[in-house]
Amino acid sequence: MRRNGLADTRPRRPTLETVAARAKVSRATVSRVVNGDAAVSPEVRESVLRAVKELGYVPNAAARSLATRRTDTVALVLSIPRQDDALTAAVVQYVTSVLEGAGKRIILMLADTSESHRRIAGHVEARLADGVVLLPTDGADPLAERLARTDAPLVLLGRPAINSLVPYVDADNAGGAAAATEHLLRQGRRRIGLICGPTHLVAVQDRMAGHRDALQRAGLLPHVSLADDTAGSGAAALARLLADERRLDAVLATSDHLAIGALRGAAEAGRRVPDDLAVVGFGDIEAAAYTTPALTTVRTSPTEQAMAVARLMLSRLEGRHTTPVVLPARLVTRSSA
Amino acid sequence: MRRNGLADTRPRRPTLETVAARAKVSRATVSRVVNGDAAVSPEVRESVLRAVKELGYVPNAAARSLATRRTDTVALVLSIPRQDDALTAAVVQYVTSVLEGAGKRIILMLADTSESHRRIAGHVEARLADGVVLLPTDGADPLAERLARTDAPLVLLGRPAINSLVPYVDADNAGGAAAATEHLLRQGRRRIGLICGPTHLVAVQDRMAGHRDALQRAGLLPHVSLADDTAGSGAAALARLLADERRLDAVLATSDHLAIGALRGAAEAGRRVPDDLAVVGFGDIEAAAYTTPALTTVRTSPTEQAMAVARLMLSRLEGRHTTPVVLPARLVTRSSA
DNA sequence: CTGTTAGCGCGTTCAC
DNA sequence: GTGAACGCGCTAACAG
Numbered sequence: 001m002r003r004n005g006l007a008d009t010r011p012r013r014p015t016l017e018t019v020a021a022r023a024k025v026s027r028a029t030v031s032r033v034v035n036g037d038a039a040v041s042p043e044v045r046e047s048v049l050r051a052v053k054e055l056g057y058v059p060n061a062a063a064r065s066l067a068t069r070r071t072d073t074v075a076l077v078l079s080i081p082r083q084d085d086a087l088t089a090a091v092v093q094y095v096t097s098v099l100e101g102a103g104k105r106i107i108l109m110l111a112d113t114s115e116s117h118r119r120i121a122g123h124v125e126a127r128l129a130d131g132v133v134l135l136p137t138d139g140a141d142p143l144a145e146r147l148a149r150t151d152a153p154l155v156l157l158g159r160p161a162i163n164s165l166v167p168y169v170d171a172d173n174a175g176g177a178a179a180a181t182e183h184l185l186r187q188g189r190r191r192i193g194l195i196c197g198p199t200h201l202v203a204v205q206d207r208m209a210g211h212r213d214a215l216q217r218a219g220l221l222p223h224v225s226l227a228d229d230t231a232g233s234g235a236a237a238l239a240r241l242l243a244d245e246r247r248l249d250a251v252l253a254t255s256d257h258l259a260i261g262a263l264r265g266a267a268e269a270g271r272r273v274p275d276d277l278a279v280v281g282f283g284d285i286e287a288a289a290y291t292t293p294a295l296t297t298v299r300t301s302p303t304e305q306a307m308a309v310a311r312l313m314l315s316r317l318e319g320r321h322t323t324p325v326v327l328p329a330r331l332v333t334r335s336s337a
Numbered sequence: 338m339r340r341n342g343l344a345d346t347r348p349r350r351p352t353l354e355t356v357a358a359r360a361k362v363s364r365a366t367v368s369r370v371v372n373g374d375a376a377v378s379p380e381v382r383e384s385v386l387r388a389v390k391e392l393g394y395v396p397n398a399a400a401r402s403l404a405t406r407r408t409d410t411v412a413l414v415l416s417i418p419r420q421d422d423a424l425t426a427a428v429v430q431y432v433t434s435v436l437e438g439a440g441k442r443i444i445l446m447l448a449d450t451s452e453s454h455r456r457i458a459g460h461v462e463a464r465l466a467d468g469v470v471l472l473p474t475d476g477a478d479p480l481a482e483r484l485a486r487t488d489a490p491l492v493l494l495g496r497p498a499i500n501s502l503v504p505y506v507d508a509d510n511a512g513g514a515a516a517a518t519e520h521l522l523r524q525g526r527r528r529i530g531l532i533c534g535p536t537h538l539v540a541v542q543d544r545m546a547g548h549r550d551a552l553q554r555a556g557l558l559p560h561v562s563l564a565d566d567t568a569g570s571g572a573a574a575l576a577r578l579l580a581d582e583r584r585l586d587a588v589l590a591t592s593d594h595l596a597i598g599a600l601r602g603a604a605e606a607g608r609r610v611p612d613d614l615a616v617v618g619f620g621d622i623e624a625a626a627y628t629t630p631a632l633t634t635v636r637t638s639p640t641e642q643a644m645a646v647a648r649l650m651l652s653r654l655e656g657r658h659t660t661p662v663v664l665p666a667r668l669v670t671r672s673s674a
Numbered sequence: 675c676t677g678t679t680a681g682c683g684c685g686t687t688c689a690c
Numbered sequence: 691g692t693g694a695a696c697g698c699g700c701t702a703a704c705a706g
Binding site: 362363364365366369376377378381400402403404405406 | 691692693694697698699700
Binding site for chain 2: 013056058059062063066073076078085089092096097105106107110112116119122123125127128260285287291292
């Protein structure tokens, strides 16, 4: 059948057989040479390699995959739209780079709709990939469990909502939020608000927990205001916090976008930052360095997470056992707190 | 052979033959049903579909590709590291989304080293992809020409350095720079400097040309200072411009990062922006909205470019003829000019 | 060390 | 409308 209207007029490329004929050996021998099998005499190998070069022979990936029942391919499943673009970009870059270096290929898939979830599972079952790297998806995410059942190696970015044996890489969200909170406490701040982003995200939940625990250790109670992940909702959330507690002297936001909104909200409410009100963000996006005052925030190293994901997948492909990786989150102190 | 230490203990998935046996028809009939061939009686089709569902049959992609000599796959070649991350992100998202919607798969490749160029060409020749989307690569870039010779449909992001028949998508870099320059001229600015990023990039060359032409139409001569694409080099470039021409009253930078550096340089030189010195950037990165003063800049719509690239590739895959697409660039006026 | 042979799973004529 | 048979290009087990 022909799905498009194009006649396949492309000249056929040389095959193993072509090369074998030229080098006057059998297909099997050519295959051995091409795949680096040691059991070939130097002279024969030499003449085969010459034939390969002269003909410009490149092995057909589909045929090889069919015969080996391997694909040498890893699926990278992105959830777009997302907020943490720097992390996504780093993963795309490093996972591809590391796995290409190991002779693997990357096939990209988007998990935006539930229909796409079905398709992704289907692709894995169609043996399009030997392994799957899954970036955080919104919601209760049955995709991870579904993929875990396909017996293809699976590595997650971000701690899964429900505990499982699937290895994952994550930033120390709780630790980072705790460090930020302790920084505020050391400054003598005692009425600290929390502006938190989409609460269905595990990362946000972890940041909330870290903040709450740090406050608790100091014998304080949290003041929480919910938001999504836009600057506008951050400003609104700050306004609500100020209405509840006029003497608020600090806020931690679970993302930089929210914190930037809080900076704006503080200006609108006539509070000086950091004198009247300290503001701390989370994520260290590029814009955080350019706000006035420059934003103090928690940095989570997208690059390190991306490389850890890549290494974890490589280990899994080689059949090694793996455990979760949690990378440190560090407070970057600028002017806002 | 076995390249990794893993025994393939995975249970075999059902094949066409399995389904055929279950539905009590021949393989050929199942194939017809699966591929939507009309010439099958409704009852038979129904029973085949039932067998497919019961067995959870998914066609093996490699086998199909081997038989059809098609891959239903498009290679997306990224050049990382790059500056224009928003554009890369948009392309990854939209190209994947649009092509997946058309039943294609995306294979991701990195063109960072010259060795990777070789590998990419090899992948295309190995019939891993039916088409290639190529993002701008650094330097004189023989990769585009090399790929053009593989007779696989090729679409470029960004005008190629040398003219060719390969379809491409680009922003109107020259037009955007001209618009920015004319905006400055309308403000009565007459001593306008240009801080320009890596000059080997075609996009930067086009922005320089647009600026020069607009000045020329006003009977003015350009003041050019070279930089890379960092804020630091932007600040240094501004310092050089001011040393050459103390009465400089405006600068256009070929990127927002350079413009942000120019803002800093202006502050260090004691010039007020925009009163003493107007500053205009290019690209409208997120941070541009958060600088003080907020940066006036040229926006080039990554989203539209990405969608245009996706549509162009789809057209090419369907054998239709295509022509380059150049998308408008619009000045976003904020406070810095 | 090398060649022969038998699949891998699917699409596609060509008869029926 | 349906089935039998061949080929896609490669790997792998087995002889020799």
